[in-house]
Amino acid sequence: MARIMGAARALPHVSTQAAVIDVIRAAGTISRAGLIEETGLTGATISTLVRRLIDDGLVVETGRAESTGGKPRVLLELNHTARYAVGVHLDHGGIVYVLTTLGGGVVAQMSRAGAGVQDPPDVVDRMAREVAALLASAGVDPARVSGLGLVAPGPLAPASGMRVTPPSMRQWEDFPLDRALEEAVGVPVLLDNDATAAALGEHWSGRAGARATFATVYMGTGLGAGLIVNGGAYEGVSGNAGEIGHICLDLDGPECWCGSRGCTEALAGPAAVVAAARADPAVASAAGLDRRRTPARSTAAAQFAAVARAALRGHDGARALLDRSARYVAVATRTLANVMDLDLVVLTGPSFAIAGSVYLPAIQDELDRSFFSRSTHSVTVRISPVATTAAAIGAAAMALQHELVPQRGMLRLPDRGEEHAGANG
Numbered sequence: 001m002a003r004i005m006g007a008a009r010a011l012p013h014v015s016t017q018a019a020v021i022d023v024i025r026a027a028g029t030i031s032r033a034g035l036i037e038e039t040g041l042t043g044a045t046i047s048t049l050v051r052r053l054i055d056d057g058l059v060v061e062t063g064r065a066e067s068t069g070g071k072p073r074v075l076l077e078l079n080h081t082a083r084y085a086v087g088v089h090l091d092h093g094g095i096v097y098v099l100t101t102l103g104g105g106v107v108a109q110m111s112r113a114g115a116g117v118q119d120p121p122d123v124v125d126r127m128a129r130e131v132a133a134l135l136a137s138a139g140v141d142p143a144r145v146s147g148l149g150l151v152a153p154g155p156l157a158p159a160s161g162m163r164v165t166p167p168s169m170r171q172w173e174d175f176p177l178d179r180a181l182e183e184a185v186g187v188p189v190l191l192d193n194d195a196t197a198a199a200l201g202e203h204w205s206g207r208a209g210a211r212a213t214f215a216t217v218y219m220g221t222g223l224g225a226g227l228i229v230n231g232g233a234y235e236g237v238s239g240n241a242g243e244i245g246h247i248c249l250d251l252d253g254p255e256c257w258c259g260s261r262g263c264t265e266a267l268a269g270p271a272a273v274v275a276a277a278r279a280d281p282a283v284a285s286a287a288g289l290d291r292r293r294t295p296a297r298s299t300a301a302a303q304f305a306a307v308a309r310a311a312l313r314g315h316d317g318a319r320a321l322l323d324r325s326a327r328y329v330a331v332a333t334r335t336l337a338n339v340m341d342l343d344l345v346v347l348t349g350p351s352f353a354i355a356g357s358v359y360l361p362a363i364q365d366e367l368d369r370s371f372f373s374r375s376t377h378s379v380t381v382r383i384s385p386v387a388t389t390a391a392a393i394g395a396a397a398m399a400l401q402h403e404l405v406p407q408r409g410m411l412r413l414p415d416r417g418e419e420h421a422g423a424n425g
């Protein structure tokens, strides 16, 4: 059955097994005594759960740690190759595929042509063939694939995949993307938006450290945010939380495709930067955007990358456009940090992968100067080391998390002292 992540959380339920898996995954290796300490569960419960996980092949014993007095403790870790997941990031300009292990490690990846103007059913048929090629390239048996996480530009509609589509993908409106792909590939498919998936990928792979609450700001063709709250993705009512690209920064500003005016994305997103570059002959020429040289199929993200490269080569006009965009994105990011009281923001997505060196200092400076709670704590801003493929990696993490940590809602662990509540879960 195809699901949207938000809908899958309709039955909040924290299972103790899920909590134990999550702690082992986050720790890398941990002893049973460590699990007892981290989860607050009893020794008997941990012993039973760990035995079940080992019998299921999900967890293995991996050696011993020194202990302070007494006998050495046996260490446990996830059996990384017990399960695999496929992550697919579908966009107008490209489709990125990754195959990850249980722990989120990437074992194969490939990029193929985007959705473009191809008919949705034809794109889905092609995606099924490309997923098969991905598995074959890594020699992974399809039977060991838990699921496929699919990310597409939002907004998404729980009932039918993509409902209101960005301008570049209008023909996908009302196409039941997740169901069609599930039929074509034959594994469960979860659909989510790119920014949320990227945030989950940072969390699942441990790159955000022990933090249970943080946000990613994702810039590809558009601009959005993914929110991790208490260890789980915050999805909102319909899976569309985090749309900071539609924070209004000018009431009388330009019309945005969402129906509003003066949105951050309309003022300063990649497409706005490209439009401004095209309007300036010197910048257009420096970025290769003058009409003569621009391929008709070139996407907004690719054209933004061209402007960014011109700026990084030292072209003043291109640099000024990026600096201006960065100031707007910084204010939208500060708004997000204020609303959520964050101490970590990770910049990710292909547009930050190329232009992060311009945006990072502008965003960090804005937060240092103007973050509401700056006297209490600072906000660290950094660029994801996998910014280009973050959404696809996150999509795979989403599929793994859904199988291994099912319907856990917003709670990471049973509260200490309330084990009876969790032990039934």
Ligand SMILES: [Zn+2]
Pocket (backbone or CB within 6 Å): 245, 246, 256, 257, 258, 259, 260, 261, 263, 265, 266
């Ligand atoms: Zn808007």
